[in-house]
Amino acid sequence: MRTRRGPRRALEAAVVALLAAASLVLGVASQEERAPSGPRGGAAAAPAPDPVAVDPAAFPPGGCLRLPPSGPGPAATVALDAGHGGPDPGSEGTVDGTVHREKELTLAVARAAAERLRARGTTVVLTRSTDALGTPLARGAVQDGALTTDASQRDLLGRVRCANLARADALVSVHFNSFADAEVGGTETLYEPERSFAAQNRALAQSLQTAIRTRLTAAGHAPLDRGIADDSSGAEAGGGHLVLLGPRIPSYIDEPSAMPGALVEPLFLTNPGDLAAVADPAGTDALGEAVATGVTEFLDGAKRR
Ligand SMILES: [Zn+2]
Numbered sequence: 001m002r003t004r005r006g007p008r009r010a011l012e013a014a015v016v017a018l019l020a021a022a023s024l025v026l027g028v029a030s031q032e033e034r035a036p037s038g039p040r041g042g043a044a045a046a047p048a049p050d051p052v053a054v055d056p057a058a059f060p061p062g063g064c065l066r067l068p069p070s071g072p073g074p075a076a077t078v079a080l081d082a083g084h085g086g087p088d089p090g091s092e093g094t095v096d097g098t099v100h101r102e103k104e105l106t107l108a109v110a111r112a113a114a115e116r117l118r119a120r121g122t123t124v125v126l127t128r129s130t131d132a133l134g135t136p137l138a139r140g141a142v143q144d145g146a147l148t149t150d151a152s153q154r155d156l157l158g159r160v161r162c163a164n165l166a167r168a169d170a171l172v173s174v175h176f177n178s179f180a181d182a183e184v185g186g187t188e189t190l191y192e193p194e195r196s197f198a199a200q201n202r203a204l205a206q207s208l209q210t211a212i213r214t215r216l217t218a219a220g221h222a223p224l225d226r227g228i229a230d231d232s233s234g235a236e237a238g239g240g241h242l243v244l245l246g247p248r249i250p251s252y253i254d255e256p257s258a259m260p261g262a263l264v265e266p267l268f269l270t271n272p273g274d275l276a277a278v279a280d281p282a283g284t285d286a287l288g289e290a291v292a293t294g295v296t297e298f299l300d301g302a303k304r305r
Pocket of ligand 1: 083084090091102175176
């Protein structure tokens, strides 16, 4: 189904508008800096700096983008991974005839979380910042309109590499759940329970799970609490560890993620009640706020430990 292109266009327009606004602010600031300043000059507030590619040689434009803080706060770097993208739409659900794809909702949530974290002094790294996948696609990666299993694995490893190159203090991957039975719904967060920093994985997952449920409940949709779970139990893992969170497995995960991580599945797109809670910008914004709160509280707690 490729007839409804509205949401994606709107999203791309929003990205362009954001980048344009950032360079506009930066341009004004540069002019101010060049202007002769008197004894009281130079008092203008510092503008939010532009996004910077972490490694332009390794990632396509818009992939693995570092967004500097826009406000004061303790220094930390958080990698936000918007699940799926480009030829991999993820799952989907329909409200009032409009199809909502997982890849569009995950990007909206990641972007909303990014702005809030930046305002709190956090550097954010987005594994992808546009509809396209943030990692390079090899020839033959898309077959019959879908990403091959091999290409999907390479894409996931690229996301891990992005978080590692950015030396992120935490990695949060945003996904949405789906199931054949439309009555199944609720909030779930996955973590890896066996790595050397498993206790931190668990703490991050619990913090995110609590923040998401609290925020959704405040917005009038109290989802079923499916709890935090072993990362091999989710549909995204296919029975093994998630590539994003899992340990080194030779020739499968050669470079594992090097920081505490969790994968959130805030709602089921196949459950009408769940989908309604995220099918408009207020819903993705609320989840972005929840993700930002969850990861901030984890980082604050880690400092106190
Ligand atoms: Zn997913």
